[in-house]
Amino acid sequence: RKEVEQDPGPFNVPEGATVAFNCTYSNSASQSFFWYRQDCRKEPKLLMSVYSSGNEDGRFTAQLNRASQYISLLIRDSKLSDSATYLCVVNMYTGRRALTFGSGTRLQVQP
């Protein structure tokens, strides 16, 4: 099982739609969680941290489910500019003691 697993997609949605991605992680002791966004041929950029109680930033909502070991990202009212790859990032607290990136979920918002 991969340490951090995401559905690669692509998710093709119309403008204005609501879309959600999940990401599962293998280490129950993981403490830190983030969502990053990566545009084609660009660097990953922090979208939002994920807090235990869930958190919202405008149209974006992130949630953590420790019991089932997954985090989620919900995007409401999708814009064309939301088209990108969304990377789930987890601090695995393994011997490597560093953040582990998922392989990403690709979102394509269509007009």
Added chain:
Amino acid sequence: DAGVIQSPRHEVTEMGQEVTLRCKPISGHNSLFWYRQTMMRGLELLIYFNNNVPIDDSGMPEDRFSAKMPNASFSTLKIQPSEPRDSAVYFCASSQQGVNQPQHFGDGTRLSIL
């Protein structure tokens, strides 16, 4: 504020040549990370430093790869000799206070080994 600065942006060289990638982290960040990204393998952590000291280099592919951080504002990743399979985008990232903080990435170096 200046972000993470990487150079060069693009590098094309022939196999067997030495390649040196450079990174200047965000001022005040004390953790620095080198990543490699390819379509096949995604984003892979190669090595990371905390307070200029290498903490984990288990991601470095082989002895041809080496990284240094002589001071808080500069790091290099060197490949010698380079091989075509080293072709990838290499990202440098930095963060505050260790691995629990979000990382900020540079624009990357797009490396092509012919």
